[in-house]
Amino acid sequence: MKKKLKIKLKNNLNKSKEHKKNEKYVSSQIDNDESNKQKKSFYNKNKVINIILPTPFLEPLVQTYRFKYNFFSQFGIPSHLTLIYGFKLEKYIKDKDSINNIINIIVKVLKNKKMTIENVGENINLIYLKLSEKDTIFLNTIQQLFSKLTGIKSSLYYNPETKPHITICTKNRRSISQENIDNVKKDLEKNLPINFKFPKLWVIEVNKKTNEVKILQEIIINS
Numbered sequence: 001m002k003k004k005l006k007i008k009l010k011n012n013l014n015k016s017k018e019h020k021k022n023e024k025y026v027s028s029q030i031d032n033d034e035s036n037k038q039k040k041s042f043y044n045k046n047k048v049i050n051i052i053l054p055t056p057f058l059e060p061l062v063q064t065y066r067f068k069y070n071f072f073s074q075f076g077i078p079s080h081l082t083l084i085y086g087f088k089l090e091k092y093i094k095d096k097d098s099i100n101n102i103i104n105i106i107v108k109v110l111k112n113k114k115m116t117i118e119n120v121g122e123n124i125n126l127i128y129l130k131l132s133e134k135d136t137i138f139l140n141t142i143q144q145l146f147s148k149l150t151g152i153k154s155s156l157y158y159n160p161e162t163k164p165h166i167t168i169c170t171k172n173r174r175s176i177s178q179e180n181i182d183n184v185k186k187d188l189e190k191n192l193p194i195n196f197k198f199p200k201l202w203v204i205e206v207n208k209k210t211n212e213v214k215i216l217q218e219i220i221i222n223s
Contacts, residue, residue, distance in 0.1 A: 046209040048086030053198045055079045061191055062168050065184050069169035075213040081166050087152045110198050110221050117194040120185045127169040139164035197222040
């Protein structure tokens with residue numbers, strides 16, 4: 001009887017050791033998972049998502065000025081209209097399916113949609129190409145609807161200074177004299193108006209710390 005009891009106690013002791021060993025393993029896994037989540041969150045905190053409408057057909061006209069006065073051109077991003085301004089990468093990862101569904105609707109809405117660049121605009125920070133008033137309102141409506149449907153808030157969609165436009169020069173990032181500003185504007189105005197259709201849409205990831213840009217999606221709108 002004593003022998004059986006000893007064997008039983010020994011078996012229970014072994015089971016207890018094994019159980020504790022498993023508990024330590026599970027606890028270690030949980031700690032590792034939490035650590036990985038924190039690392040991922042830290043890694044992603046400087047990254048944002050932009051949705052842009054590239055205008056590569058404008059490059060012959062604007063490339064020289066963009067290379068000189070627009071830092072984005074250094075990262076292989078052609079002239080473009082920023083449709084949706086930077087929102088958190090984590091938001092995009094979390095709600096990717098619903099956001100992509102809205103993007104697909106935007107692509108359908110822009111299919112065969114004719115746009116017109118009418119003149120050159122300027123504010124304290126930028127020299128940019130202005131679309132016609134009706135095209136600007138149309139694109140601004142898309143921005144506001146995207147914001148409401150996704151919950152991604154931005155005051156930029158309601159600011160007259162940041163209505164949809166195609167940036168050529170960023171004056172606040174590189175010194176540019178008033179004489180050069182006037183020359184850029186005169187040169188661009190000679191080629192206006194320009195009628196066009198947006199050829200594609202890009203979803204890009206931008207690292208705000210390093211300014212590195214990665215194209216996550218390219219969707220053809222008008223071929």
